[in-house]
Amino acid sequence: MVRTGGCYCQAIRYELSDDNARDFSVCYCEGCKYASSSHTMNLRTESDKITITKGTPKVYLDTKTLSGKPMERKFCGDCGVALWSEPAALPGKAFLKVGTLDDKSGLNILVEVFCSNALRPYEPMPKGKHPQLTLGAGSAEFEH
Numbered sequence: 001m002v003r004t005g006g007c008y009c010q011a012i013r014y015e016l017s018d019d020n021a022r023d024f025s026v027c028y029c030e031g032c033k034y035a036s037s038s039h040t041m042n043l044r045t046e047s048d049k050i051t052i053t054k055g056t057p058k059v060y061l062d063t064k065t066l067s068g069k070p071m072e073r074k075f076c077g078d079c080g081v082a083l084w085s086e087p088a089a090l091p092g093k094a095f096l097k098v099g100t101l102d103d104k105s106g107l108n109i110l111v112e113v114f115c116s117n118a119l120r121p122y123e124p125m126p127k128g129k130h131p132q133l134t135l136g137a138g139s140a141e142f143e144h
């Protein structure tokens with residue numbers, strides 16, 4: 001199954017060819033606050049499963065991550081929308097912003113990360129259905 005998506009102004013379009021990309025994480029890191037005002041929802045996939053079909057994303061090398069590990073943030077230079085990120089600590093992995101998909105259906109929440117950094121009064125989702133990792137605990141903690 002190929003999912004399509006792009007930025008808000010449609011200058012950037014992409015195709016995602018990853019049948020296994022159904023689980024997303026919610027990230028409350030500082031970078032995501034700047035990208036979205038609060039948090040982001042990120043679909044786990046691999047860089048080579050994303051094919052850019054229109055335009056060229058700009059790349060910001062984020063060296064101010066809470067984890068201390070650098071990350072490439074891909075975004076549209078025209079409308080400024082964040083598209084996906086590629087953490088240096090996870091070679092080949094990409095975290096695609098769910099909101100940029102044309103069809104956002106059929107996806108499941110896997111984990112919330114950097115919960116202790118969530119912007120109040122916004123609270124992470126009720127506990128019990130998926131792991132909620134606080135800052136500094138757990139190997140899956142990388143900014144998205």
Ligand SMILES: [Zn+2]
Nearest residue numbers: 027029032144
């Ligand atoms: Zn984040």
Ligand SMILES: [Zn+2]
Nearest residue numbers: 007009076079
């Ligand atoms: Zn755009």
